[in-house]
């Protein structure tokens with residue numbers, strides 16, 4: 001039986017940016033990421049959850065390298081004009097902790113096990129994003145080390161299986 | 168120069184469920200996905216964006232196979248008791264359109280190009296989730312075929328590169 005989880009990654013080099021209340025109509029996601037791309041801003045995660053029916057807007061969250069924050073600040077004015085968001089949130093206190101494995105698909109308990117492990121340590125999960133081979137949680141930087149140790153233990157991974165990107 | 172995008176997938180077999188206003192404290196993500204796992208519910212995407220500071224809650228969205236909707240409906244009562252959400256949204260009109268490629272990381276324009284392609288066809292992007300090798304957008308089922316054709320053209324993919332999961 002293959003182990004479903006074979007690796008763990010921790011990335012403390014990113015910041016999360018949320019653009020709030022973007023009108024939920026065609027064109028706005030394209031506009032936002034074209035602006036960022038034209039600035040040469042490389043984006044890691046992009047998360048857009050669902051549109052509020054109350055005012056037909058959606059929030060778009062993404063992460064960039066923290067060294068790119070000055071570059072991002074240069075496009076804030078343009079983003080405001082183009083998208084007219086209600087608000088911006090910039091969260092620098094994030095560490096992206098991910099479990100990785102080819103065997104995770106159709107194994108319902110894996111995500112639950114990761115979240116429960118963090119819960120037992122009272123570590124709040126700020127953001128979640130998944131693919132077939134990866135489940136990523138954003139936690140506060142102060143909890144990253146403890147999260148990594150606990151997940152290694154729970155998923156029976158040794159130190160060699162951990163990829164660590166310092167902030 | 169390697170092509171950054173080498174494949175495209177379209178999956179019309181899923182439904183999106185959003186649990187709104189889950190208290191943003193440790194334990195709730197674990198509780199939710201343990202409940203689903205214990206019911207044998209396989210989850211594809213999980214998306215949790217960011218917590219509203221106004222009432223300290225977060226919305227958790229996920230997708231399941233539409234044939235599992237009856238099974239999900241059996242746990243709704245329990246979910247309400249455990250998490251006390253303000254609302255549930257079930258959206259059956261989704262097709263998950265994804266571009267895939269090993270070369271996408273650190274290529275800022277790729278996501279923008281995907282979103283702009285959909286925008287030009289007036290196709291609204293309901294949800295976005297990414298990993299290093301995959302960018303997924305949820306669109307209405309009626310637009311899936313058109314989205315696939317346009318993305319194949321823009322990223323120069325032939326039919327063989329498309330994986331299609333019928334709903």
Ligand SMILES: C[C@@H](O)[C@H](N)C(=O)O
Pocket residue numbers: 022023024025026027028029030048058286290291292293
């Ligand atoms: C909010 C944004 O993603 C919008 N729905 C779009 O299609 O561009």
Ligand SMILES: C[C@@H](O)[C@H](N)C(=O)O
Pocket residue numbers: 119123124125126189190191192193194195196197215225
């Ligand atoms: C909202 C939910 O993800 C919560 N933050 C938790 O850690 O479980």
